Amino acid sequence: MIKIIGVSKKFKNETAIDYKDMTFESGKSYILLGASGCGKSTLLNMIAGILSPEKGSIEIDGKDMAAASQKEKDLFRIKNIGYIFQDFKLITEMTVMDNINILKLEGVDTSKAESVLESLDMLDKKNKKVKNLSGGERQRVAIARAIVKSPDIILADEPTGNLNFAIGEAVIKQLTEISKGKTLIAVTHDDRLCKYFDYVIDMNEMTGGRYDA
Amino acid sequence: MLKFALKNMAIKKVQVILIIVSIIISASVGVLAFNISSQVSDGITNNAGYYSLIVGPAGSKTQLAMNTMYFTEEPLGTIPYSVYTELKNNDKVVKAIPYAMADNYNGNSVVGTTPAFLEGKELSDGALFAENKTCQAVVGARVAKENGLKVGDTIHTSHSAIEGDKHEKGIVVVGILEESYTSFDRVVFTQIETLWEMHEHEGDEGDGHDHDSHGVCAILINTLNPTYAVQLASEYDGKIITHDEEAFTLQAVEPMEVVRGVLDEADDTKYIVFVLCAIILIMNIIVISIITLLNMYHSAKEISLMRLIGISMKKINLLYLIQNSLIGLVSTLLAFGASRLCLIFMSDYVSSMGVVLDIGKVYLPEILILLGIFLISVIPTIICTFVMAKRDSLAE
Numbered sequence: 329m330i331k332i333i334g335v336s337k338k339f340k341n342e343t344a345i346d347y348k349d350m351t352f353e354s355g356k357s358y359i360l361l362g363a364s365g366c367g368k369s370t371l372l373n374m375i376a377g378i379l380s381p382e383k384g385s386i387e388i389d390g391k392d393m394a395a396a397s398q399k400e401k402d403l404f405r406i407k408n409i410g411y412i413f414q415d416f417k418l419i420t421e422m423t424v425m426d427n428i429n430i431l432k433l434e435g436v437d438t439s440k441a442e443s444v445l446e447s448l449d450m451l452d453k454k455n456k457k458v459k460n461l462s463g464g465e466r467q468r469v470a471i472a473r474a475i476v477k478s479p480d481i482i483l484a485d486e487p488t489g490n491l492n493f494a495i496g497e498a499v500i501k502q503l504t505e506i507s508k509g510k511t512l513i514a515v516t517h518d519d520r521l522c523k524y525f526d527y528v529i530d531m532n533e534m535t536g537g538r539y540d541a
Numbered sequence: 542m543l544k545f546a547l548k549n550m551a552i553k554k555v556q557v558i559l560i561i562v563s564i565i566i567s568a569s570v571g572v573l574a575f576n577i578s579s580q581v582s583d584g585i586t587n588n589a590g591y592y593s594l595i596v597g598p599a600g601s602k603t604q605l606a607m608n609t610m611y612f613t614e615e616p617l618g619t620i621p622y623s624v625y626t627e628l629k630n631n632d633k634v635v636k637a638i639p640y641a642m643a644d645n646y647n648g649n650s651v652v653g654t655t656p657a658f659l660e661g662k663e664l665s666d667g668a669l670f671a672e673n674k675t676c677q678a679v680v681g682a683r684v685a686k687e688n689g690l691k692v693g694d695t696i697h698t699s700h701s702a703i704e705g706d707k708h709e710k711g712i713v714v715v716g717i718l719e720e721s722y723t724s725f726d727r728v729v730f731t732q733i734e735t736l737w738e739m740h741e742h743e744g745d746e747g748d749g750h751d752h753d754s755h756g757v758c759a760i761l762i763n764t765l766n767p768t769y770a771v772q773l774a775s776e777y778d779g780k781i782i783t784h785d786e787e788a789f790t791l792q793a794v795e796p797m798e799v800v801r802g803v804l805d806e807a808d809d810t811k812y813i814v815f816v817l818c819a820i821i822l823i824m825n826i827i828v829i830s831i832i833t834l835l836n837m838y839h840s841a842k843e844i845s846l847m848r849l850i851g852i853s854m855k856k857i858n859l860l861y862l863i864q865n866s867l868i869g870l871v872s873t874l875l876a877f878g879a880s881r882l883c884l885i886f887m888s889d890y891v892s893s894m895g896v897v898l899d900i901g902k903v904y905l906p907e908i909l910i911l912l913g914i915f916l917i918s919v920i921p922t923i924i925c926t927f928v929m930a931k932r933d934s935l936a937e
Binding site: 378399402403405406409411413417419421422426429430431432433434473 | 542545548549552847848850851852853856860
């Protein structure tokens with residue numbers, strides 16, 4: 329279970345976002361909708377331990393990750409969180425398998441890589457360089473890398489942002505299918521994808537929007 | 542980790558190859574400059590140390606030493622053969638070898654001596670000339686190659702380069718020296734009596750010489766111990782002897798001392814070489830540091846990506862340390878190989894100074910230069926990753 333309690337995030341340009349308290353239950357899927365700049369991606373980054381809030385706590389299974397050291401956050405992220413970035417964060421000169429096996433640097437077991445790729449219809453492309461893949465295929469590689477370690481939490485930041493609706497919908501279908509039983513939090517601005525998630529959160533209502541700090 | 546480091550290097554192969562090539566060029570030039578200057582200096586001194594004393598006519602000590610050891614310059618003149626006989630019978634002397642230089646064969650010097658002068662030299666064909674005969678020659682490898690000579694051929698030496706100035710009497714090639722890349726490769730060696738015969742008994746077949754009526758250009762001597770060399774030097778240096786009512790002033794030089802003197806006089810050259818080596822090394826440091834820093838700068842995006850997916854800075858540091866260590870190691874090893882390859886190519890040029898470059902000769906400073914260059918290629922990585930770890934890109 330993830331609890332967001334009294335969290336506020338200030339940015340370098342002196343703007344800030346205050347978040348209302350939220351709870352994400354384990355094993356459920358959530359879609360965060362909202363206008364650009366309302367703090368959707370920032371929330372995901374704080375849950376993942378990439379960013380730290382100025383105040384408040386982010387409790388994951390009872391542990392306040394906001395108060396943890398960067399080293400602890402890194403360790404938690406690599407072990408428990410599968411993060412799918414909007415721009416994929418793939419090394420384009422490397423192959424699909426190399427991009428997944430990069431997790432081995434931190435001792436992550438990637439032995440399920442082939443079965444995960446198969447479930448995403450990407451097994452035949454495992455030895456292809458990422459630069460030779462289409463946007464939809466790259467997104468699937470990013471999903472495969474995020475879920476290969478069987479994380480408890482999957483965070484997806486605009487997973488369909490770079491794809492057309494048809495491909496985006498197919499990706500979301502696969503993502504929700506493959507994430508069954510795990511906590512899935514996805515950020516999107518496309519409300520047509522809501523039907524694939526257990527809960528829909530309107531982030532415009534959950535934050536006061538950006539304001540000058 | 543190593544496997545991933547290799548894969549990461551493979552995807553940047555052009556960049557990696559450029560780094561390696563630039564390190565190889567700068568490192569091998571530094572190592573090569575040091576090696577050659579050291580080997581030439583050592584080689585000249587070692588050659589000089591082969592004989593403990595040279596006795597010859599008064600004049601330039603350097604000319605006498607260089608003429609007898611490297612066959613360069615003209616002989617100073619002659620001294621009576623009786624000096625050789627006297628020295629050969631001296632109790633302090635282990636070996637005395639008469640030496641004369643006259644004539645040439647197609648531009649190559651002709652040296653008259655005894656077979657003892659060629660002791661230790663390997664022959665590619667034939668045998669050494671006989672001590673009790675005349676008109677036999679052992680030719681240097683280059684002389685044989687350039688003139689198409691083989692054992693059994695007859696050569697005609699000449700006083701000068703003028704066509705038709707050749708001696709009628711021929712000299713039979715009985716042996717060819719193995720190529721040694723030294724000045725020996727360009728000389729024709731024959732009995733000293735052959736030279737006398739050519740100049741005084743032109744056309745005669747006689748082999749019974751009145752040795753004492755002839756002269757030699759120098760006498761190469763090895764003494765029982767170094768003290769005897771000093772004693773003989775003081776005894777013979779400046780000594781005046783009379784032969785056939787003619788006075789001859791002798792000089793005795795210790796070749797090692799002469800060569801050291803020459804090298805000391807060339808101190809400025811040595812200084813320039815060391816200054817050049819220092820400049821090359823400083824350039825190495827700057828070039829390699831810049832290359833490594835640029836490499837790390839270009840990797841910043843990659844590092845940021847790895848941090849986002851959860852790879853710790855410790856692992857990233859280790860990854861880049863392995864990569865740059867591999868680049869440094871491969872570059873320094875190849876630089877060492879390249880410097881040895883250059884030594885092979887430079888060998889011919891240096892052999893004209895009478896020095897054979899030993900490809901296997903490694904000096905401690907060379908190892909230190911290579912070790913330094915290896916460290917230069919690794920230390921900036923450590924600094925960069927340390928700085929990046931301090932200023933974690935995640936926060937940005």
